[in-house]
Amino acid sequence: MLVLSYHLTLVVPVAVAAVVGTYLISRYYSRASCSKGKVNLEQSKDTAKVVHSFDMEDIGKKAVYCRCWRSKKFPYCDGAHTKHNEETGDNVGPLIIKRRDA
Amino acid sequence: MLVLSYHLTLVVPVAVAAVVGTYLISRYYSRASCSKGKVNLEQSKDTAKVVHSFDMEDIGKKAVYCRCWRSKKFPYCDGAHTKHNEETGDNVGPLIIKRRDA
The missing domain is CATH 1.20.5 (Single alpha-helices involved in coiled-coils or other helix-helix interfaces)
Incomplete structure (x- = not known):
């Protein structure tokens, strides 16, 4: 012992x-x-750099673009930033482009 | 020994x-x-959710918006995604909003 x-x-x-x-x-x-x-974990990972370009004339009244890279409708926002912010304590939100009268 | x-x-x-x-x-x-x-390490960390909204009428011919959250001119792109992508192996890039003839 x-x-x-x-x-x-x-x-x-x-x-x-x-x-x-x-x-x-x-x-x-x-x-x-x-x-x-990494900021982007899932979107188009086979692409060297994910860039999107839109003509204003094609946007209609308003478009909401994702900046958290978690949206299932990327490049458009689907509200996924809310879950991301809750899980990580982050504070990201979308970019809104709209007509003044929208 | x-x-x-x-x-x-x-x-x-x-x-x-x-x-x-x-x-x-x-x-x-x-x-x-x-x-x-976190996606956003520095931008407006005192804000609960960082959202930007722009009227097309105010954009002029073209605007390039940051989506990597590293730009010193946030919400506009300053090319910071290049360094971020090199350092992390990420593939993020900006969002371009422009007039069709721009």
Whole structure:
């Protein structure tokens, strides 16, 4: 019994130090890489750069464009920013282009 | 000398296992939280939801709107998406609203 507890007094501090040390280091590096995370996770990922262009004459009275990149109707807004903001604490919202009398 | 190597044969495997285990677990959780990361890191963070609305009559011939949220001229595009895409492997680009003859 004495041998076991001797081993434990040796092994447990080492294991705890290794766990805490590794956790702090990997948290540091993941936070650095996370803050440089992607904005667009799903839209047209086979495209080098997703650009949209619209002529005002084709817009009609009003159009609401997505800027959170989560909309199922991208490039148009479908309200997906609400769920995204709730999940992440973000504050993104759409861009509205309209006729003055709309 | 024998005692030291005996301790090492005990301690080293435990430390290695603790480091590898902790690393894998924290990578898993950080990836999950990272993929739900914020889109907007800097723009108007004191605002609950950043929405912009423009009347076509005020746009003139053409306007290029930022969708990467990194522009220093937000809501207008200043090309910041290029650096963002290079740093993160993302593929975001702006929204262009223009007159047909622009």
